[in-house]
Structure formats: C-alpha cells, structure tokens
Amino acid sequence: MKELTRNNQVSLTNTVSITLNNLGFNYSKERAALTDVNLKIITGEKVGLIGANGAGKTTLFMAICGILTPNYGDVQILNRPIVPGRFNPDIGLVFQNPDDQLFCPTVRDDVAFGAENMGLAPHEVTERVETALSLTGVSHLIDRIPHHLSGGEKCMVAISTVLAMQPQVILYDEPSANLDLKARRRLIRFLQASSETIMISSHDLELILEVCDRVILLNQGRVIADGLPQKIMSDRVLMENNNLEVPHSLTHKH
Structure with missing residues (x-):
C-alpha cells in the first residue's frame, strides 16, 4: 500500500470509532470483493472512500454495517464487535438511492x-x-x-x-449522485458541519476534497492509499493507475 503521511488533525489519544482487522469478503470463490482490509478511523474524522466502479466501496460499507458477513476478519465500532445481521444503533448507513x-x-x-x-x-x-x-x-x-x-x-x-x-458513525454511499448543483452545495455544507464520525463513498471527488480530512483509495477490494485528500488525488500516476482522474480543482496547482 502506498503510505502517504498526513497531518493528524484528530488527536491519537481520542477514541477509535471504526476498526477493521484483516477484513475479507468474497461474493464467489472466483472473485474477492475485499482483501485484507485494515483500517482505524478516529472519532470525529471525515473520511472519503474513493475508487473506480467495482473497487469494493459499497461492499466495504455493507460489511462495516453488518449487512454482509465477512469471510474473515472483523469489524469493531467503538471497540465493540459488529455482529452481522444484528441492528446496531451506533452506526447508520445512508443509501445511494x-x-x-x-x-x-x-x-x-x-x-x-x-x-x-x-x-x-x-x-x-x-x-x-x-x-x-x-x-x-x-x-x-x-x-x-x-x-x-x-x-x-x-x-x-x-x-x-x-x-x-x-448514531456515532454514519456511512454515506454516493450521497450527491442524483442532486442538482444547489442541492449538492447544501449537502456539502451539511456534511462539513456534521459532528459524527463519517465515511463518504463517492465518485464526486470535488465533494471529497471539500468535506474530508482523509481519503482511502480502494482498488479490487484492497486499500491502495490512505492519507491527505489533496496529496492522494493530485498524484496523477496513482489516480490513473486506479482508473480515476485528478479532480479539476487540483489540476492547476502542481
């Protein structure tokens, strides 16, 4: 995984809201949707999840919420294990549609x-x-x-x-997908002011830049990069290798 340093805007002494330990999920024997995902999300962080179609973003959210049962590894929310299939009021998922x-x-x-x-x-x-x-x-x-x-x-x-x-943690799956410009701007202002720990899966990379202090890049179910949004998304080679484009607002800064 490409390691990119980032300014730790949230103190490491704070609690960890989401812990993923060696998480893996397969829809079939031939296709691994998630492979060896290890992540810690600190309470209060706003984390963007990016990747091309089929990278595993929605699958990861479903596994974190307990809608899908991992093939191996585990998920913890506020240091308590998620039990697949059991309602957990500490975590909420906002569907794409x-x-x-x-x-x-x-x-x-x-x-x-x-x-x-x-x-x-x-x-x-x-x-x-x-x-x-x-x-x-x-x-x-x-x-x-x-x-x-x-x-x-x-x-x-x-x-x-x-x-x-x-909930303490909210996952947003493509929240701006069907919005006009005015509604999208309102959503961005809302997310910026949000007090919960949030993860946002989106192809709207400009929204990720405006809202998130950290970004995680997935490709074929693996974490490829994890760090500052501006650093990761301005890395043209990294983005192109993962079937993504550098956001327009970053193209003239380097």
Missing part, C-alpha cells in the same frame, strides 16, 4: 421509524424526529409524502432517518 430508504406514508413516519424500533418513548421519538429534520433543514416537509419530493429533498430526508437514531 433515497428511494431505498424511504417507504412510509409521510416524512414524519419515515424519520420516526428507526427511533421507534429502538423502543424509545413516543415523546422522545417526536423530539428526535424534529431535531433530525431541523439539522437537515427540511422541517417544513414533515407531513409530505416522501415519493413526491425532489431529489435533493429526498436526500436530506433520508439523512434525517439516520440522524434520528443518533
């Missing part, structure tokens, strides 16, 4: 769903719904039908459904 996340009659119902399934009292569920919608700036949509919303509105409501469970 909000329609995969929104299925209730109203926005209120969708945002309340996770909190209700945590067994919280009704008044606490209500408080969490209102707080989550306020944080994402879509409180005015609370009584709307989710599938009548715009792409940007759906994106922020989908994020609200995760925030209402108050």
Whole structure:
C-alpha cells in the first residue's frame, strides 16, 4: 500500500470509532470483493472512500454495517464487535438511492421509524424526529409524502432517518449522485458541519476534497492509499493507475 503521511488533525489519544482487522469478503470463490482490509478511523474524522466502479466501496460499507458477513476478519465500532445481521444503533448507513430508504406514508413516519424500533418513548421519538429534520433543514416537509419530493429533498430526508437514531458513525454511499448543483452545495455544507464520525463513498471527488480530512483509495477490494485528500488525488500516476482522474480543482496547482 502506498503510505502517504498526513497531518493528524484528530488527536491519537481520542477514541477509535471504526476498526477493521484483516477484513475479507468474497461474493464467489472466483472473485474477492475485499482483501485484507485494515483500517482505524478516529472519532470525529471525515473520511472519503474513493475508487473506480467495482473497487469494493459499497461492499466495504455493507460489511462495516453488518449487512454482509465477512469471510474473515472483523469489524469493531467503538471497540465493540459488529455482529452481522444484528441492528446496531451506533452506526447508520445512508443509501445511494433515497428511494431505498424511504417507504412510509409521510416524512414524519419515515424519520420516526428507526427511533421507534429502538423502543424509545413516543415523546422522545417526536423530539428526535424534529431535531433530525431541523439539522437537515427540511422541517417544513414533515407531513409530505416522501415519493413526491425532489431529489435533493429526498436526500436530506433520508439523512434525517439516520440522524434520528443518533448514531456515532454514519456511512454515506454516493450521497450527491442524483442532486442538482444547489442541492449538492447544501449537502456539502451539511456534511462539513456534521459532528459524527463519517465515511463518504463517492465518485464526486470535488465533494471529497471539500468535506474530508482523509481519503482511502480502494482498488479490487484492497486499500491502495490512505492519507491527505489533496496529496492522494493530485498524484496523477496513482489516480490513473486506479482508473480515476485528478479532480479539476487540483489540476492547476502542481
């Protein structure tokens, strides 16, 4: 793996939110989707996950959440092992397509769903719904039908459904994929202000540059590079070797 030094913006004395120990996953005997992935994500970090299509980004997120069961290795969230298939309120996943996340009659119902399934009292569920919608700036949509919303509105409501469970760690899978420029800018401002430990998988490399203090490059399920976004993404040879392009904002800086 190409080692790139980075300024450690978060003290190493802080807690580790995500630990991946020698993680591996195969969809079939012929194809390894993840191979020997070892990572530590410090609490409060904003980490970008980049790589070409098929690099293993979504598979890694599914394994971290416990949706997929690793073939070997393990995942720990806040030093507690993830048990595949078991709900863990400490970690949330925002899907690439909000329609995969929104299925209730109203926005209120969708945002309340996770909190209700945590067994919280009704008044606490209500408080969490209102707080989550306020944080994402879509409180005015609370009584709307989710599938009548715009792409940007759906994106922020989908994020609200995760925030209402108050997880310590949030994984965002291609959050800007279907957004117009205004909605994308709003999403970037929201992610920049986020207080949770976050990982963002995205082909939108400019978003990664604006939001993340660390980036991890995957290729064929292996970690190829891990370090400062500007250093990794301005390395033309590294990027081209991994079927990526240097972001436009970096092309005139070197």
